[in-house]
Amino acid sequence: MQDVHVIGAGPSGSVAATCAVRKGYNVILSEEHTSAGKPVHCSGLFSKTGLESIKEFVDYRKLIINPMHGAIIDFAGEKIQIRTKDAIAYVCDRAGLDEAITTNAIREGVKVEFGKRVTGNYLANTVIGGDGPFSHVASTFKFPKINEYVSTIQAHVKYKSETPDMVEVFLSNEHFPGLFGWIIPHTEEVAEFGVGVTLPHHSSTKAWNALLKMKGVEYSGELGGAVIPITVRKKTAGTFGKKKVLLVGDAAGQVKSTTGGGVIFGANCARYAGSHCDNPLRYELEWKARFGMDLFAHRQVHNFIYSKRDEELRALGSRLKRMELDKFLSNHGHMDKPTKMIRPELLKHFMQAV
Numbered sequence: 001m002q003d004v005h006v007i008g009a010g011p012s013g014s015v016a017a018t019c020a021v022r023k024g025y026n027v028i029l030s031e032e033h034t035s036a037g038k039p040v041h042c043s044g045l046f047s048k049t050g051l052e053s054i055k056e057f058v059d060y061r062k063l064i065i066n067p068m069h070g071a072i073i074d075f076a077g078e079k080i081q082i083r084t085k086d087a088i089a090y091v092c093d094r095a096g097l098d099e100a101i102t103t104n105a106i107r108e109g110v111k112v113e114f115g116k117r118v119t120g121n122y123l124a125n126t127v128i129g130g131d132g133p134f135s136h137v138a139s140t141f142k143f144p145k146i147n148e149y150v151s152t153i154q155a156h157v158k159y160k161s162e163t164p165d166m167v168e169v170f171l172s173n174e175h176f177p178g179l180f181g182w183i184i185p186h187t188e189e190v191a192e193f194g195v196g197v198t199l200p201h202h203s204s205t206k207a208w209n210a211l212l213k214m215k216g217v218e219y220s221g222e223l224g225g226a227v228i229p230i231t232v233r234k235k236t237a238g239t240f241g242k243k244k245v246l247l248v249g250d251a252a253g254q255v256k257s258t259t260g261g262g263v264i265f266g267a268n269c270a271r272y273a274g275s276h277c278d279n280p281l282r283y284e285l286e287w288k289a290r291f292g293m294d295l296f297a298h299r300q301v302h303n304f305i306y307s308k309r310d311e312e313l314r315a316l317g318s319r320l321k322r323m324e325l326d327k328f329l330s331n332h333g334h335m336d337k338p339t340k341m342i343r344p345e346l347l348k349h350f351m352q353a354v
């Protein structure tokens with residue numbers, strides 16, 4: 001019998017396993033696929049600060065595909081541009097990232113079994129569910145459900161971007177209800193196109209066709225796609241008889257509702273799960289104290305944007321321009337932690353609008 005059984009060798013599961021091993025536990029990590037990181041269902045876009053926060057688990061610099069210097073956000077036709085002097089984010093090799101984090105876990109003493117789907121036959125009394133958006137661990141132990149998911153489609157498309165170092169984001173509740181369309185340049189010639197819409201009422205195929213039409217691009221190749229949870233589970237850890245169970249990453253819903261980005265929050269929360277795997281309550285309290293406010297802020301922004309009709313989004317875009325919020329975000333924007341942007345300079349920008 002092991003001390004800790006981690007299910008899922010995504011970034012969250014592998015980080016949790018590493019941190020538990022560092023505490024002196026015997027840890028086994030089970031992954032249903034034959035290696036970590038594949039198949040890839042991710043754009044691989046991470047903030048620089050986020051990657052720095054997990055650098056003890058992965059040397060991300062070797063995995064950079066394209067540095068990003070900001071974003072062009074299209075509010076249903078009204079664009080604002082946020083440009084940073086230095087790279088604020090990186091497009092990375094996501095499969096490589098997962099593989100590197102798992103390899104590091106093995107190096108530190110985690111025993112990993114690939115090609116093993118776990119459906120209840122747990123090998124330890126402490127179980128960490130890092131098994132993704134439809135967590136089997138969560139349903140086995142009857143954790144509260146995740147309330148909202150988005151469905152995505154993405155593909156690498158031949159596309160010459162005018163701004164190959166900037167992400168394009170398309171907000172439109174007519175075309176992309178619940179999330180957005182995106183273009184993430186990988187090279188001068190190729191970009192990832194993607195769309196996300198909330199389930200179950202909207203069609204990602206319709207959104208995909210809208211994005212291609214909007215950009216005047218034709219594409220008939222293979223499409224990828226997956227589902228992202230965009231709400232946190234009400235409870236993410238507990239004790240059930242002899243079993244201590246902790247959920248991490250997508251399994252817990254530790255994802256930014258604004259963008260669907262979950263790697264950085266998931267991995268950082270997983271650090272607490274590994275360190276406090278003997279105390280589920282402490283894990284729940286610590287990750288919420290550290291990241292709960294930011295995830296809540298993302299949720300509020302998400303709810304605000306997705307309550308607007310397209311004409312209201314356009315008006316919002318022009319109001320933000322008037323407030324010179326593009327300038328503020330270029331200087332003080334933070335992709336992961338909205339709470340870091342609350343600072344006195346913000347007041348000046350609100351004053352511009354009145």
Ligand SMILES: Cc1cc2nc3c(=O)[nH]c(=O)nc-3n(C[C@H](O)[C@H](O)[C@H](O)COP(=O)(O)OP(=O)(O)OC[C@H]3O[C@@H](n4cnc5c(N)ncnc54)[C@H](O)[C@@H]3O)c2cc1C
Binds near residue numbers: 116152194248261266
């Ligand atoms: C189209 C798309 C684009 C995205 N882009 C970004 C982005 O740019 N940046 C970002 O930060 N996030 C992005 N995300 C979200 C990100 O991919 C997830 O938040 C992240 O993968 C969560 O990591 P995780 O370790 O919690 O789960 P996962 O990465 O899903 O890992 C779960 C692992 O568990 C394994 N598993 C599942 N069930 C079992 C079982 N029963 N037994 C054994 N193994 C099991 C799976 O095979 C998998 O390896 C994107 C998601 C999508 C769909």
